Amino acid sequence: MEWTIHELATRAGVTSRTLRHYDRIGLLAPSRVGANGYRYYGSAAAARLQRILLLRRLGLGLAAIAGVLAEEVDEFDGLRAHIEELEGERDRIERQIRAAHRTLEALRAGAEPSMDAVLSGFNDDYEHEVVERWGEHAFRVSNDWWHAKSIEQQRAWQRDADDLVASWIAVWKAGVAPTAERAQSMAARHVRWLSAIPGTPTAEGDRERSILMVKGLGDMYVGDPRFSAMYQDAEGAGFVRDALHAYARTRM
Known part of the structure; x- marks a missing residue:
């Protein structure tokens, strides 16, 4: 033709x-x-x-x-690349649709649009880091899980995350050693929190990658100012890191 x-x-x-x-x-x-x-x-x-x-x-x-x-080597490679780009574009549009629905929901509930903007993504800002460390699957599954939540569900999750951080700070300020039972109980709670996020190695029961993830997160809490600030300062983040490392080393 x-x-x-x-x-x-x-x-x-x-x-x-x-x-x-x-x-x-x-x-x-x-x-x-x-x-x-x-x-x-x-x-x-x-x-x-x-x-x-x-x-x-x-x-x-x-x-x-x-x-x-x-x-492109041949027409098959070209078609496969074409499909991947179309799927990526579809995912981008679907995320935009979900974001628009969340904004509409927030406005109907009388919430400030700025609050919806804060809660608009789970790990969108860290996509490159998540994909590089844990793969495309981990990012897509966890991001889809987050975007499927309502505004109230996202807020509830954020409150739980804030409570986890506050509990870590309280244990650190109490002068507990990272290897003490109280600190290790916090580490176990932290791992359970991670396991509730679909797509993470802990959620999927991958022991080897879970150990790497827990240790890697501990290191990131110290090395990345965005995260160390959550634990008040580098010393607090270092306590969390040491406790997570000890837990990964002896209890996972």
Whole structure:
């Protein structure tokens, strides 16, 4: 099956001028040019145009698109990449829809929109870190779990998290040693809290990765000012780290 330049442009929602431009810059050549000079596009060219238009919608410039397409080994790799991008775009749109629903819910409940903004994501701001440390699956599952909650459920979860931090601070200020039973009970509570978050290694019963996660979180509480501030200062965060390390080492 072939389409003229006008037919393909109409089907794709672009102009014939756009297709001629793509041809001039070597991005999309017609499948053949007739004796009359007309451009004709076959199914392979139409599929390539679909990829180009998708990448354009994702914000890539034409030079970048050319680079992406040049690196694709075969049509199967290209189609798989296309599917992944579509799925990513679908997930992004679904998150936006859920965020809009949460804002509407907050407004109906008389809540300040700014509060909804604070509670709008579980780990969106840390997506790169979560994916790098624990994989795409961990981020997607935990993020979907969070976004499925209502405003009140999110607030309740935040209150529980705040209570966990406050309890850690109280134990630290009491002068308890990180390896003492009271501190280790707090570490066990912390791990149970993690296990309630779908997608985490602790929730999925992966012992080896759970140990790494608990130790890694302890290190992050000290090394990352965003987290050490929650425990008042580096000393408080260090107490939590030492207790979690001891728990992971001896009780997991």
